[in-house]
Amino acid sequence: MRKRFASFAAAGLLAGLIPAVPATAALVTHCIGTGGAVTVPNDLLVPAGESCSLTGTVVTGNISVQAGANLVVAGGKFSGEVRVAGNGYLDASTTTIDGPVILAAGGYGVFLKDASSGTVTVRAKGTTTIDSFLFVENSTITGNVSAQAGEVRLDNNTSVTGSLNSTGSYYTDVHDSFVDGALSVLNSATGSVVCGSSVRGKATFAGNLGGVQLGPNGPLDSCASGGFFGKDVSVTSTTGGVTVDDNIIDGTLTATGNNPAAQIAVNNRIRKGTVTDSAAAAARSAAPRPAAPRTDDSAKAEERRTDAVQEATAAGPADL
Structure with missing residues (x-):
């Protein structure tokens, strides 16, 4: 079982060399721990091996779940894409994800319940030892679902507007x-x-x-x-x-x-x-x-x- 964490780290990294780009566009918020009904006006990153649990949180940028990390969200709203690295995990319930969800080779898994998202991609296992899973319940996926590994189950009134x-x-x-x-x-x-x-x-x-x-x-x-x-x-x-x-x-x-x-x-x-x-x-x-x-x-x-x-x-x- 992965080590449990009870601390938080937040950092803003500004790439000031790009002109005519708002400062917030280069900010990245690091999440370790639990967060509530606030708006994150930039990208969100869950560092490798850490856990982040969000309730009612709005993220205006993209989401990155690094290797071995967990992101659990309920009642959230994500405007960008969600990328989950090897051995990473995404659990989203009653949450809207406007962009695509991409699980990397050897990703731990994606669970969507009473949620909506853009396209969903599960990469091929490759040489990794972890066989991924994609479980979707009572959710809407706008676009295609593409799976090349693991256990795939769509259940309980799930709707895919594209192809599977x-x-x-x-x-x-x-x-x-x-x-x-x-x-x-x-x-x-x-x-x-x-x-x-x-x-x-x-x-x-x-x-x-x-x-x-x-x-x-x-x-x-x-x-x-x-x-x-x-x-x-x-x-x-x-x-x-x-x-x-x-x-x-x-x-x-x-x-x-x-x-x-x-x-x-x-x-x-x-x-x-x-x-x-x-x-x-x-x-x-x-x-x-x-x-x-x-x-x-x-x-x-x-x-x-x-x-x-x-x-x-x-x-x-x-x-x-």
């Missing part, structure tokens, strides 16, 4: 949420679940190792209902099992090259028909390879998030 593109994640799940653009999940280690959600654009699932579950009655996760897909749906080259149940697809469903062959329930409403493997190809892929259900990895990530929140809120007052 995931490549090489541990899993990417969408529950009871809305994606206005396309949905793409490629090469996920334990696959993807889409339940009770709407996707207006094309949905593509390819090369996923742990299976794909669209709708209820699948082996990966509990699910109450199917979803709506506004365009074509393609599930290909997937191992671990594919189930498609209780969905409305306003396009063509393509399910080919999966091992075992996809299980497509009769209660799906597929407007433009289904493309599947030939009988011979389906028979060759019929050897049972059941998909592995979700493990406790999500619970572990939730525990990591809870620890980070406790560490940040345990810090002392910050004189912002």
